[in-house]
Amino acid sequence: MEFDRSGINALMEITARPELVFVRGEGSWIEDHTGKRYLDFVQGWAVNSLGHCPPAVVRAIEDQARRLINPSPAFYNAPSMELAKRLTGASCFDRIFFANSGAEANEGAIKLARKWGRLNRNGAYKIITLEHSFHGRTLATMSASGKAGWDTLFAPQVPGFPKARLNDLDSVRALIDAETVGIMVEPVQGEGGVIPASREFMQGLRALADEHGLLLIVDEVQTGFGRTGTLFAYEQADIQPDIMTLGKGIGAGVPLAALCAREAVSCFAHGDQGGTYNGNPLMTAVGVAVFDAMTAEGFLESVRARSRQLSEGLLALSGKWGLKGERGSGLLRALVLDRDDGPAIVQTAMDASPDGMLLNSPRPNLLRFMPALNISQEDVAWMLARLDETIAKVRA
Numbered sequence: 539m540e541f542d543r544s545g546i547n548a549l550m551e552i553t554a555r556p557e558l559v560f561v562r563g564e565g566s567w568i569e570d571h572t573g574k575r576y577l578d579f580v581q582g583w584a585v586n587s588l589g590h591c592p593p594a595v596v597r598a599i600e601d602q603a604r605r606l607i608n609p610s611p612a613f614y615n616a617p618s619m620e621l622a623k624r625l626t627g628a629s630c631f632d633r634i635f636f637a638n639s640g641a642e643a644n645e646g647a648i649k650l651a652r653k654w655g656r657l658n659r660n661g662a663y664k665i666i667t668l669e670h671s672f673h674g675r676t677l678a679t680m681s682a683s684g685k686a687g688w689d690t691l692f693a694p695q696v697p698g699f700p701k702a703r704l705n706d707l708d709s710v711r712a713l714i715d716a717e718t719v720g721i722m723v724e725p726v727q728g729e730g731g732v733i734p735a736s737r738e739f740m741q742g743l744r745a746l747a748d749e750h751g752l753l754l755i756v757d758e759v760q761t762g763f764g765r766t767g768t769l770f771a772y773e774q775a776d777i778q779p780d781i782m783t784l785g786k787g788i789g790a791g792v793p794l795a796a797l798c799a800r801e802a803v804s805c806f807a808h809g810d811q812g813g814t815y816n817g818n819p820l821m822t823a824v825g826v827a828v829f830d831a832m833t834a835e836g837f838l839e840s841v842r843a844r845s846r847q848l849s850e851g852l853l854a855l856s857g858k859w860g861l862k863g864e865r866g867s868g869l870l871r872a873l874v875l876d877r878d879d880g881p882a883i884v885q886t887a888m889d890a891s892p893d894g895m896l897l898n899s900p901r902p903n904l905l906r907f908m909p910a911l912n913i914s915q916e917d918v919a920w921m922l923a924r925l926d927e928t929i930a931k932v933r934a
């Protein structure tokens with residue numbers, strides 16, 4: 539296939555992209571327009587939880603597309619109820635609202651918390667969020683995010699998101715006032731550089747929320763749906779949040795997200811929340827297939843086994859090259875470099891031949907790994923061996 543420059547020029551320029559076009563994918567491998575193959579440790583940004591074009595997802599789309607694509611969110615449809623039942627059955631939540639992106643699910647969580655504050659807490663509306671957090675790219679979720687520079691980009695911000703520091707409970711406590719309605723946190727800061735919230739911090743947030751009558755909101759858009767080795771990351775902290783948002787992995791590549799809430803918090807009145815595509819059967823049918831794959835016997839055990847393999851392999855590379863260790867949870871991991879050659883490593887890994895490799899460097903001194911959750915032991919080993927060669931090449 540020819541590289542189509544007129545096509546590039548017709549797209550709005552929003553980020554620097556490599557000059558290649560991906561045309562097909564299967565499992566952990568993706569192929570470009572020249573037929574070159576790449577082992578994919580980006581997977582649509584931790585989105586393709588079952589790899590590229592997983593048969594269960596293809597089947598779910600085909601079957602549902604023949605049956606019913608969209609009756610309107612004003613009517614019930616079977617796949618959305620099936621998926622909602624599965625999610626409530628597997629979590630501490632009682633009610634689900636489906637959305638089309640993680641940002642939209644988080645917008646819903648913010649609206650729900652503000653509504654709850656109006657009904658129960660004299661109009662309290664502030665939600666404490668964390669520095670370096672990422673909650674999405676709508677105006678409210680950008681305001682909630684703690685990404686550097688976002689406080690002035692597209693100003694004025696949506697008010698009501700004071701920022702505390704991750705794993706610093708005192709910094710959260712210091713921000714609580716009569717107008718505070720909740721605390722929103724990622725169990726692992728993904729975009730912020732794969733920085734896990736400690737178990738003590740998560741438990742401390744739950745205790746603070748209980749003490750002050752606040753809602754604890756977990757943004758599991760990146761950590762949910764098996765990414766950290768359990769179905770939801772909050773389980774590992776032994777806490778029960780009041781609200782959780784899901785995205786990315788729940789749709790295994792298709793636009794699907796969810797706002798999950800406990801019964802006492804589910805206070806939307808008719809007309810408060812909605813959307814043309816929300817809960818459409820085509821996407822929720824995919825969600826059912828993904829959920830069933832992920833809760834099948836042995837699936838999460840194998841995620842944890844691959845996580846140990848990846849973690850040990852990265853640690854070995856860190857020792858060999860004098861790097862600064864590795865961190866993360868499940869199959870969301872980062873290798874901390876001792877210098878700013880992350881982008882060069884990413885580029886060299888991609889350019890390798892005959893087969894390339896897709897990695898991500900969210901910061902110049904960091905490499906992030908977010909493979910398909912069903913990646914094979916051989917493919918993890920292949921990546922580690924190629925990464926070793928790549929570092930050697932870049933640092934030669």
Ligand SMILES: *Cc1c(COP(=O)(O)O)cnc(C)c1O
Nearest residue numbers: 639640641672673674759760785
């Ligand atoms: C990716 C991400 C979002 C935004 O999801 P979109 O589907 O891109 O809107 C929100 N929160 C977290 C933690 C994310 O990783």
